[in-house]
Amino acid sequence: MNYEDLLKMVKNRRSFRRFKRDAIPAGSVEKIIEVARYSPSAGNSQPWEFIVVEDDKVKRSITKNIALKFGDAEKIDPDLYTGCAVQPHMYTAPVLIVVCGDPRLEQTYPKFLDRGILLHQSLAICIYSMELAAASLGLVTAWATIQGGPPEEEVKKLLDIPNVLTVDHIIPLGYPDEEGERKNERMRPVRERARQRRSFNELVHYSKYDRSRLRSDKEIADFIWSKSVTRITRS
Numbered sequence: 001m002n003y004e005d006l007l008k009m010v011k012n013r014r015s016f017r018r019f020k021r022d023a024i025p026a027g028s029v030e031k032i033i034e035v036a037r038y039s040p041s042a043g044n045s046q047p048w049e050f051i052v053v054e055d056d057k058v059k060r061s062i063t064k065n066i067a068l069k070f071g072d073a074e075k076i077d078p079d080l081y082t083g084c085a086v087q088p089h090m091y092t093a094p095v096l097i098v099v100c101g102d103p104r105l106e107q108t109y110p111k112f113l114d115r116g117i118l119l120h121q122s123l124a125i126c127i128y129s130m131e132l133a134a135a136s137l138g139l140v141t142a143w144a145t146i147q148g149g150p151p152e153e154e155v156k157k158l159l160d161i162p163n164v165l166t167v168d169h170i171i172p173l174g175y176p177d178e179e180g181e182r183k184n185e186r187m188r189p190v191r192e193r194a195r196q197r198r199s200f201n202e203l204v205h206y207s208k209y210d211r212s213r214l215r216s217d218k219e220i221a222d223f224i225w226s227k228s229v230t231r232i233t234r235s
């Protein structure tokens, strides 16, 4: 693959949160996990394992239980509209890939660094590899983040995941339901903002950091709440 093809694929990839129920071709999951398997990881620790969930009842149960836990969170943080994070339609995707991490592998990382960060960076790269592999097969996905809170505990129970492991993310996999997405007016700002990227010149410094371009707190706030970030308020 040349650079132009890679750039095209990277730019065309986008998260989808509505899925057609159509089955995906046999072997797609294995192809995607094969790409993930070759992802770089800190110390080549390869701290990942994958659970492939195809059973309708189990997919529904995972989605519902996560949504319930996020619902509880909204009661404590009433400004937060979790519609995007929760992915309430995840169960309609023909496959969910649950990505587990093994924190025991943190032992392989230098002690004076933040080992937890290294673990989760490694897992994140593996998931992005999966997103790219899915895109190359004409399939779509979006991260569903659940780690570190009650939703993670819920998924561990449902899938009998040993306590020593973490559940970092769930990756629904399927064909995009573009009409379903368009119909959801509430998600429009999320969709529009998610397409935005900061310009090249805004983020690259040559030789040393150009302090005249350090963004002010106001610019950061505008960026977060009006331009780019997909965490939207309820109002």
Ligand SMILES: Cc1cc2nc3c(=O)[nH]c(=O)nc-3n(C[C@H](O)[C@H](O)[C@H](O)COP(=O)(O)O)c2cc1C
Pocket: 013, 014, 015, 016, 017, 084, 085, 086, 087, 124, 142, 143, 144, 145, 146, 194, 195, 230
């Ligand atoms: C670490 C990480 C966590 C994410 N968690 C979620 C999530 O919980 N729910 C979700 O719908 N999207 C999630 N996303 C997807 C981002 O919202 C999305 O990648 C971003 O808005 C850019 O949009 P794009 O993927 O369409 O380019 C996550 C992405 C990353 C890298």
